[in-house]
Amino acid sequence: MAKIEWLIDKCIGSFLCFVLGINNRILPSKNKKIKKLNNIAVIKLWALGESVLTLPMIKSIKHKYPDSNITILARDKNAHVFQNLPFINRIILIEPRNALKFLKMFSKFDLSIDCEPYLKLSGLLSWFCAKKRIGFSHTVRYWLYTHPVDFNDKQHEVLTYMDMAKQLGIYHAPKSLVKLSYSSNDKTKVNSILEKAKIKKKDKIIGLCAGTAESAKHRSWSAENFAKLADKLAKKKNAKIIFVGSPNEHKRIEKIRSIMNSSSINLAGKTSKTALFYLVKKCKLFISNDTGPMHVAAAQGTKTIGLFGPNLSVRFAPFGKKNVSLEKPLRCRPCINVHKGQLPSKCKNNKNCINLISVGEVYKEAEKLI
Numbered sequence: 001m002a003k004i005e006w007l008i009d010k011c012i013g014s015f016l017c018f019v020l021g022i023n024n025r026i027l028p029s030k031n032k033k034i035k036k037l038n039n040i041a042v043i044k045l046w047a048l049g050e051s052v053l054t055l056p057m058i059k060s061i062k063h064k065y066p067d068s069n070i071t072i073l074a075r076d077k078n079a080h081v082f083q084n085l086p087f088i089n090r091i092i093l094i095e096p097r098n099a100l101k102f103l104k105m106f107s108k109f110d111l112s113i114d115c116e117p118y119l120k121l122s123g124l125l126s127w128f129c130a131k132k133r134i135g136f137s138h139t140v141r142y143w144l145y146t147h148p149v150d151f152n153d154k155q156h157e158v159l160t161y162m163d164m165a166k167q168l169g170i171y172h173a174p175k176s177l178v179k180l181s182y183s184s185n186d187k188t189k190v191n192s193i194l195e196k197a198k199i200k201k202k203d204k205i206i207g208l209c210a211g212t213a214e215s216a217k218h219r220s221w222s223a224e225n226f227a228k229l230a231d232k233l234a235k236k237k238n239a240k241i242i243f244v245g246s247p248n249e250h251k252r253i254e255k256i257r258s259i260m261n262s263s264s265i266n267l268a269g270k271t272s273k274t275a276l277f278y279l280v281k282k283c284k285l286f287i288s289n290d291t292g293p294m295h296v297a298a299a300q301g302t303k304t305i306g307l308f309g310p311n312l313s314v315r316f317a318p319f320g321k322k323n324v325s326l327e328k329p330l331r332c333r334p335c336i337n338v339h340k341g342q343l344p345s346k347c348k349n350n351k352n353c354i355n356l357i358s359v360g361e362v363y364k365e366a367e368k369l370i
Helices: 003-026 048-064 096-103 120-129 140-144 157-168 184-196 223-236 247-258 273-281 292-299 359-369
Strands: 039-043 069-074 090-093 109-114 130-136 147-149 204-209 239-243 285-289 304-307 324-326
Touching: 003 120, 003 140, 039 048, 039 120, 048 069, 048 157, 048 292, 090 096, 109 120, 120 130, 120 140, 130 140, 147 157, 184 273, 204 223, 204 292, 223 239, 223 247, 223 359, 239 247, 273 292, 285 292, 285 359, 292 304, 304 359, 324 359
Parallel strands: 039 069, 039 109, 069 090, 109 130, 130 147, 204 239, 204 285, 285 304, 304 324
Antiparallel strands: none
């Protein structure tokens, strides 16, 4: 999220949450039980990875209440996660160009579920659009919700989102993520790219996500480590190495490739957002920094290794039994606490904790999974 948006959220958002929430706290609803569920709004405005992690919760609600209409309120950056999924009826983009659309949403929904862990603006949107409101209980946003839920930071985020569904009588603990949707056109384009790169169906493709997370660049394993790992996998496992990422990560990946001895492909910014869903599915293994594509790979059923530094795997590991997380236990971890709005742009202690993970350790885990 842009710094200006964080500033607005912190200053103006906090004040409005307090003012608008006074009535809710002084005169709480007498009938707190959620009965009517014809129209449900699920709010997720930020983060590709966390958007993926909300899907088991949303799917479980649709399963229990099949006649309900579920609308996702999202942004341009993450809306593609929710596209063409059978348990989602509609997506509304919360962007300035759609201002008239969401101004018409006042009290339109029977229930809103605010999946943002910290934003005050999402709490305000929840208050604006629904009569009953589920959201996390920390910060001043608590005043806006009719059904606040504790944020448990000692468990995986998937389970924390499922805690919200408990308010609706759902006590399901998912074992895997929901597969993301892509089009036949996505398949055609990706297959064409691979064909031009002389990668055949029988080839062993290993995907690497070496990009930097927007909220904290010190989540990233070093370029030198990625280069050494890629060379080792290409040489010893006869793997075809593909780098993925966003357009602004293309330059970093080119740096990695320039110090590699083996060949690789840089597809950062070269595929559509939904084509990435198909691309990672074709990988035999996916190795990634703690960032969105890691969760995409886990959702698509690809064996995934997640590399963790300032964040904790207990919260954000690639979800699924066959996946692996690597990290080092330092006392200063975590310095990233999404639910507290703590997203430092650099490591204050200069530990570079993610780089304490060795190339040998990652390769050893990769050997087990290939």
